[in-house]
Amino acid sequence: QKEVEQNSGPLSVPEGAIASLNCTYSDRVSQSFFWYRQYSGKSPELIMSIYSNGDKEDGRFTAQLNKASQYVSLLIRDSQPSDSATYLCAVNAGAGNEKLTFGTGTRLTIIP
């Protein structure tokens, strides 16, 4: 089992709809969770971080964390064509291990 798993997609969502991206992780001691956006040919950029169970909202983005079920998700409301990118989930092992482990990413396409 991979440490961090994501559906590779591609995920196609109509413009204006909600895009839902999911990520599961295997290490129960993980403490920090991140979503990065990567446009084609560019480096990843951080868009959300979440550390506690529940929801965290930032503009059109909402991150959701459920440590008991070991999943973290990202919701993008009012999807725009500019949201088309690959979204990478990253997990920090915690407990003194600062290594960030990334999933393989989900490719999201917003259809105008």
Added chain:
Amino acid sequence: GAGVSQSPSNKVTEKGKDVELRCDPISGHTALYWYRQSLGQGLEFLIYFQGNSAPDKSGLPSDRFSAERTGGSVSTLTIQRTQQEDSAVYLCASSPGTHVAMFGQGTRLTVV
């Protein structure tokens, strides 16, 4: 500088040659990561530096790969006797210690 700087941005080398990739982290960031990303793939962890602690080298794929970080700042990733499978984008990221990693633009390495 304002961001993580990597050089060169592109490197073409002949199989069997050694290469050095450089990373200048954001000033004051104590943590530094190296990842590589092959075409269409996720981020593969290579090595992690945190302050004066011993680096986490668990991701280095072979003994041909090594990295150092001088003075807690600039880092160099060295690949000896390059092979074609080493071709990838090598990404450096730095963090102020709060796990929030900011990436440089990467070095695209092509081994011919």
